Amino acid sequence: MSVKSDKSILIVDDMETNRALLAMGFTDLYNILEAENGKQAMEIINAHSDIGAVLLDLVMPVMNGIEMLKELNNTGKINHLPVFIITSENSEDTLSQAYSLGAVDVIYKPFNLNFIKSRITNIIELYRHRNELAEVVNEQVEKLSKINQSMIETLAALIEFRDCESGEHVKRICGLTRILLTSISENYPEYYLDKVEIEKIVNASILHDVGKISIPDSILNKPGRLTKEEFEIMKQHTVKGGEILEHIPNVMDKDSYNYCYDICRHHHERWDGRGYPDGLKGDEISIAAQIVALADVYDALTSPRCYKAPFDHQTALNMIYNGECGTFNPKVLDTLRRNEENVKYEHETSAE
Amino acid sequence: MLDELKALGVNTDEGIKRFMGNAALYEKMMRKLPENIKAQNTMQHFADGDYEAALAATHTIKGVTGNLSVTPLFDAYSEAVSQLRNNQPDQARQTIENILPLEQKILDCIING
Numbered sequence: 001m002s003v004k005s006d007k008s009i010l011i012v013d014d015m016e017t018n019r020a021l022l023a024m025g026f027t028d029l030y031n032i033l034e035a036e037n038g039k040q041a042m043e044i045i046n047a048h049s050d051i052g053a054v055l056l057d058l059v060m061p062v063m064n065g066i067e068m069l070k071e072l073n074n075t076g077k078i079n080h081l082p083v084f085i086i087t088s089e090n091s092e093d094t095l096s097q098a099y100s101l102g103a104v105d106v107i108y109k110p111f112n113l114n115f116i117k118s119r120i121t122n123i124i125e126l127y128r129h130r131n132e133l134a135e136v137v138n139e140q141v142e143k144l145s146k147i148n149q150s151m152i153e154t155l156a157a158l159i160e161f162r163d164c165e166s167g168e169h170v171k172r173i174c175g176l177t178r179i180l181l182t183s184i185s186e187n188y189p190e191y192y193l194d195k196v197e198i199e200k201i202v203n204a205s206i207l208h209d210v211g212k213i214s215i216p217d218s219i220l221n222k223p224g225r226l227t228k229e230e231f232e233i234m235k236q237h238t239v240k241g242g243e244i245l246e247h248i249p250n251v252m253d254k255d256s257y258n259y260c261y262d263i264c265r266h267h268h269e270r271w272d273g274r275g276y277p278d279g280l281k282g283d284e285i286s287i288a289a290q291i292v293a294l295a296d297v298y299d300a301l302t303s304p305r306c307y308k309a310p311f312d313h314q315t316a317l318n319m320i321y322n323g324e325c326g327t328f329n330p331k332v333l334d335t336l337r338r339n340e341e342n343v344k345y346e347h348e349t350s351a352e
Numbered sequence: 353m354l355d356e357l358k359a360l361g362v363n364t365d366e367g368i369k370r371f372m373g374n375a376a377l378y379e380k381m382m383r384k385l386p387e388n389i390k391a392q393n394t395m396q397h398f399a400d401g402d403y404e405a406a407l408a409a410t411h412t413i414k415g416v417t418g419n420l421s422v423t424p425l426f427d428a429y430s431e432a433v434s435q436l437r438n439n440q441p442d443q444a445r446q447t448i449e450n451i452l453p454l455e456q457k458i459l460d461c462i463i464n465g
Contacts, residue, residue, distance in 0.1 A: 017381040088415040110418035
């Protein structure tokens with residue numbers, strides 16, 4: 001006989017004789033817990049995390065087996081806990097109801113302990129294995145998402161390092177993007193934004209300027225106006241950003257990659273088609289890229305640069321509304337108007 | 353006691369085998385049978401016309417007598433369960449009444465044994 005397991009078996013039957021018989025069969029393999037009805041059993045299940053299987057009688061006072069199965073379904077516990085129906089029941093209706101409520105097997109009374117022992121033990125080990133695997137997978141997913149995140153942050157840090165912009169720029173872009181997208185999702189259902197999408201876009205916005213890695217220092221950090229030729233090179237950071245991401249498509253999940261790529265390439269497009277690099281117009285530009293574009297402009301205006309002092313909040317807003325930084329989607333501008341106070345607060349708190 | 357029960361049709365060999373050879377536990381559980389059966393109040397449920405309760409009671413007794421291999425009672429209560437399921441409460445009651453004399457002998461044997 002194998003070594004005693006660290007798992008418990010919960011025997012639920014109102015008759016002591018039936019419980020004693022089952023208990024005797026399993027006591028050398030598992031810890032035994034007993035309940036006289038479904039209610040007691042649920043209390044035991046809620047208080048113990050080591051239960052490997054439930055052996056459940058159907059006809060019981062207080063809470064019967066079917067009611068208990070329903071309860072296990074409502075709490076979702078049925079997914080991790082094998083329940084065996086132990087019964088002298090042979091009504092098809094009841095048994096098919098038990099199966100449809102997630103019972104793994106039915107054992108008829110009177111039973112032969114030696115047979116049911118192997119059946120039950122096998123299932124317990126199967127569930128244990130499955131539950132452990134599910135845990136391992138969850139851990140891996142969490143690890144991957146952390147790697148995902150730190151990869152994005154590492155790339156962003158590289159740009160910060162080379163750029164004359166402050167290290168806080170990226171954080172402010174994230175904050176502004178989140179405020180504006182949340183408001184868009186509340187007012188413009190046509191953009192189909194939910195919380196999960198918004199967080200993915202916010203994360204992707206971190207990388208909007210990754211293409212600047214490829215721009216020479218002499219242009220990137222030039223303390224004055226760029227010549228026409230220099231500006232043409234500078235504009236290439238959008239295309240280069242996309243190219244850099246194309247080299248590393250597998251370091252993040254597909255949605256994140258698509259958002260990153262789109263934002264890198266299109267955060268300088270403008271609503272009237274006069275942006276770059278592709279001259280996209282109107283809603284050809286994704287809402288993600290439109291919002292990051294606005295956040296980028298606002299932050300550029302309100303931040304000091306090698307070649308200029310920062311504009312104050314209200315001046316920056318006026319310049320945007322007047323179209324001095326290119327044309328934006330009217331819905332996006334309305335969203336900015338609706339959130340002026342939040343935007344100002346975000347700007348002021350992150351500048352500290 | 354076990355020999356007398358055997359003479360009354362109880363399959364004690366099979367029962368002890370079901371208890372994995374643990375005759376002491378089998379006997380201990382057998383001693384609880386009279387109380388188990390009495391607690392079900394089966395005939396009272398029939399008298400009250402509460403056939404749902406009667407079904408639960410006969411069903412429970414069927415389970416216990418099956419596990420203990422009290423074969424004559426197991427057979428009778430199994431029959432009664434089917435009859436109740438088929439909406440034949442009068443037949444079910446008759447089935448149980450027919451077995452009551454033997455049931456009493458078996459229970460007496462356990463109580464006095």
